[in-house]
Amino acid sequence: MNLTMLVAFANLAGLVLAFAGAILTVIYGLPSLDVLNEQSYLEMQATEGARRYQGRSKLGLCLIAAGFVLQLPSAASALSSSQATGPMRMADVSALVSICKDILLTIAGAVTATVAWKGLGNWLRELRGRTRFDAAKSLMRAAYALREAVANCRAPLIVAGEFPAEYNEGQPLGRETRRDDKMRAYAHVFAARWSPVSAALTEFETRSLEAEAIWGGDVRPLTRELGDCIVALNAATESFMDDLRNQGENFKADRDFGRKVRSEVFAPRGATDNELTNRITKALEALEKFARPSLR
Template sequence: MTGLEVFTLIKDVALTGAAISGAVVAIKGLGTWRRQLKGQSEYELSRRILVSLFKYRDAINGVRHPAMFSYEIPHPSEDEAKSMSPDDIRYYGISKAYQNRWEKVQEQRTSLYADQLEAEAIWGNELNTLFKSIYSLEHELFNRVRHHLVLMDPSADEGQKDAILNIDKKKRDIMYDELGEEPDEFKQELLEAIALVENYLKPNLRHEVV
C-alpha cells in the first residue's frame, strides 16, 4: 500500500469516526432536548393545576363565609317585587348570592377538570384519586347550602322541609366558616386534602434538567 493510499484510508477512517461522533452527540442532544421539553411541559401543567386549585379553595371558602354583604344580594325588579312578600324578597336575594358564589367554584372546577385530563394522560390516575376527597367535601357543602336555601324558601313544601331537618340532624353543620385562628373541621379536612395534591405536584416545579 502506497503512502497516498494509507493517507486516504486514514482520512476515510477519521471522517467516519467524526460522523459517528457527530451522530452520538446529536442523539444525546436530542435526548436532552426531549427531557427539557417534558420537564417544561410538566412544570407548566403542575403550575396551572396548583393555581386553579388555590383559586378553587378560595371559592369554597367564599361560599362558607358567614357574612353576606349588601353588594352580593340582588333585589328583584320593581314589577317582580310587587307580588312578593318581604320573606320572598329576602330569599330571592340570598339564593342569588349563593348562586353567584357557587359559580366561582364551578368556574375553577371546570379549569381543574381540563388540566386533570391532561395530567391523567401523562401520569395516570393517581392525581384524580387525590382529588376525590376534595370533590367529596365540595359535594357535602353543596348539599348543605341547598338544604339551607330550601328551609328558608317561603314557597317550599313543609313536608320537604321536615325531611331535610331530619337528614341534617344526622350530619355535621358545615354551612359557615368559624373564621377562627385555627381552621374548623371542614376547612382542616379541605386543607389536608389540598396538601396531598400539592405534595404530588411540587416536585415538578423543582425540575432540573439532567
C-alpha cells in the same frame, strides 16, 4: 475475484456507506425547527415526526459503523503487503494515508452523530420536564383559585349589598310573602357566591384532565378528593335552602344534621376546627406533595 479486488470493493463500499450515513446524520441527527414547532413531542411521547427522525438518525450511525468496518481490511492489507515486500513504497504510503484519512473521517462523523443523538435525547428530557412543570403549575394555580372561591362562598357574614335591591327584611309583609321573599333573597346570594366557584371548578377539572393525561391514574384520586369537597358543599347548600323553604322544620327535627350543614355552608377563612375546611386543606396538601417534584 482475488483477495485484492475483494478488499478494494470492501473499501469502496465502506466509503459509500460512510458517506450515506453522514448525509443521513446531518439531515436527521436532530429535528429541524419546523418539526419542533409542529409539536413533534406531545403528551410525553414522541410523535411520528420525532420517531422518523430518530430512526433515520440511527440508520445513519449504523451505516457509518458499517463503512468503518469495511475499510479495516483495506488498511490491514496495506500494512501486511508493505511488511511482506520490505520497506514501504511511496504508493503504499499514499494508499495507507488515504485509508487512515477515510477512517478518521468516519470516526469523526460517528462522534458528531453521537453528539447530535445525545443532543436530541437531552432536548426530549428538557421538554418532558418543561411539560410536567407547566402542567403542575397550572393544576396548582387552578386548585388555589378554587380554594379562594370556596372560602369566599362560605363567608359567614352576608352583607346587605349581597341581597337583591328590592329585598327589605323590615318591610311589613304577610307570612307567606315574607317566606318567599326571604327564599328568593338567599337564592340570589348563593347564586352570586356560587358563580366564581363554578368557574374555578371548571378550570380545575380541565387542568385535572391534563394532569391525568401526563401522570396517568396516580393523580386522579387526589384531584377527585378536592372535587368531592365541592360536591359536599353544594349538597349542604341545597339542604340549607330546603330548611329555609320549610321554615326551619328540617333542622329542628335533626339538630345535629342542622349544625353539620351550617358548618359546611358557612365557615370563617382559615378555621381549624371545621371538618370541611380541614378536608379541603388536606386535599390541597396532597396535591402540593404530588406536584412539588415537578415544580423544582
